[in-house]
Amino acid sequence: MTATALVETHLPLPLLRRGKVRDVYEVDAERLLLVTTDRISAFDVVMNEAIPYKGAVLTQLTAWWLAQLTETIAHHLITADTDAIIREVPELAPYREALAGRSMLTLRADVVPIECVIRGYITGSAWKEYQTSGTLAGEALAPALRESDRLLPPIFSPATKAETGHDENITIATVIERVGAETAATLERLARTIYEFGRDVAAPRGIIVADTKFEFGWRDGSLLLIDEVLTPDSSRFWPADGYAPGRGQPSFDKQPLRDWLDAERRAGRWNGDAPAPTLPPEVIRATSLRYRDAFARLTGAPLDLVALGLAADS
Incomplete structure (x- = not known):
């Protein structure tokens, strides 16, 4: 996989908070910039490795839903288009690669x-x-x-x-x-x-x-x-x-990661606490594909990596 997963951002804006997944910056008194990284956690432990395209899936899927909900529900999204964000906040131009596909300019709210x-x-x-x-x-x-x-x-x-x-x-x-x-x-x-x-x-x-x-x-x-x-x-x-009631169901999310970590715990190679074990490349790739599968099924089209300015899989 030639894509590089984004773990953390460092932008020339005041950092309001760094959450489990999102880095939130203050643009001005009225607007925020939300950057969804590729960080991932499971069983309350943040993994050392990140999942390529995860941040873009979460951002672009949110933007897709909000576009359909605009007439029904008031929301905070101004734009999730990277070019539009840079036009609004020109000092972010040198950081296009970090922002590409995974950033939202939003209205500020309490x-x-x-x-x-x-x-x-x-x-x-x-x-x-x-x-x-x-x-x-x-x-x-x-x-x-x-x-x-x-x-x-x-x-x-x-x-x-x-x-x-x-x-x-x-x-x-x-x-x-x-x-x-x-x-x-x-x-x-x-x-x-x-x-x-x-x-x-x-x-x-x-x-x-x-x-x-x-x-x-x-x-x-x-x-x-x-x-x-x-x-x-x-x-x-x-x-x-x-779907079959009476048992747990597979999910379109981090299920491959959870399954692998469960196996590591059962084998006694991980006690369930931080630090997390090193994730094998096949688990990282399977988890990335699972997120993108959810995006494609819901929207009817695959995540357009080229249009978003993201590196494609090798």
């Missing part, structure tokens, strides 16, 4: 500190809690659910935002305490609207959106959809043709 999760199927942390107590965030669910069962209707399952480690599931009552009843109701309505749209788009493309999470921010008295939208990092995408 982030609501709630992850707005919609669960259409019971899996992940929800399944773990349900197995123990029959609840989700302490609230009872229907009896006799199996792993990966569909939830009808989908459940609004908010969580706290965490920069490291897992987000914590919380009740809607807790959300109301933190942001007020009116805002809590609006967050749920918006999250359900976007999830239902994404679910209906993905279904004929052979993808189940098992669950997903959204973030919102206040700007000029209105809530904007911010950050990434319906990507393999913010959602669980399952292949519909292999």
